[in-house]
Amino acid sequence: MEQANEPLWVVVGATASGKTELAIELCERHNGEIISADSVQVYRYFDIGSGKPSGADLARAPQHLIDVIEPSEPMDAARFADLAEVAIAEIRARGKRPIVCGGTFLWVRALIHGLVPAPPADPQLRARHQARALEVGRAGLHQDLARVDAEAAQRLAPNDFVRVSRALEVFELTGVRMSEWQAAHGFKRVRHVARLLGVQREKADLDQRILARCQGMLRAGWVAEAEQLLARGFGSTRPFAAVGYKQVALALQAGKAPNLAELELLIYRATRIFARRQRTWLRDQPIEWLPPGSTKL
């Protein structure tokens, strides 16, 4: 049984690096259960393209926070942290060890350090920002932000609509500047002492695995899955913006049967770019890097 103050194990790594396999092995050896930190696998129905664990995987180790959200339901890093908090407590209450595993690193950070105590997204405000940006351009919206929060505006690129809108939203909702919240917060608080375990892999090796995974998913019927999801009206939900689903939706939109070879290439490239961003995120973190297949722990 896990000691009360033992660190929370967190398995990280790029997409297709083999995080899940490592996490499952750790579960088997250390009486653990997995908490998935994955911003696509949380959604129901988006199965093939998000790489959800197989039945065999689930038989080896329970996984939480997969299939817990409807595609149209609002979901964000803070909500993930809350859900994960509950799951961790439950797992520990059962005398087992929670092991967080996933590639959505903002969510992991939110769990470990918490976020600025600002309110969640306000769809009306965001819609207004969209309209405003259409009218005066993204640079115009950025100027709006500069008028109320010069510091935040200075840090953000005028084109970074998502963050500009959020900073504006936070001020409009609370009267407090985003830059003030962030300065006060600074990810200083530690909600969980974490032990970060990373799956180390050569880039060429990872690229190969990414390609193989894309091919496998397409062969497993990804296009048909996406077609059904579109038919059910999920076309404009969050997970359809995810790597791969976006490309498949685009190909289907084009009308005729998608060119699978071309689609495979597009998804492979988008996934590599994603993996690169993940690498950047993890770069300077205090991670214990383990070679794939390591059984050290």
Add this chain to the structure above:
RNA sequence: GUCCGGGUAGCUCAGUCGGUAGAGCAGUGGAUUGAAAAUCCACGUGUCGUCAGUUCAAUUCUGACCCUGGACA
């Protein structure tokens, strides 16, 4: 075979009224505080198809040739 396009960055193409060229995508690096598989930032020398001609100067104009798409035979 004839006629008309086109051959410029890894790919798709723009452009230079003659002064050796630039976008998108790809690639590489970076940022990341309730959209994060999202969003954004930075980085661009390449025999401008080949050979010759005109010119101070040709990727740009002219000619021939090669390749390629279409139309006509």
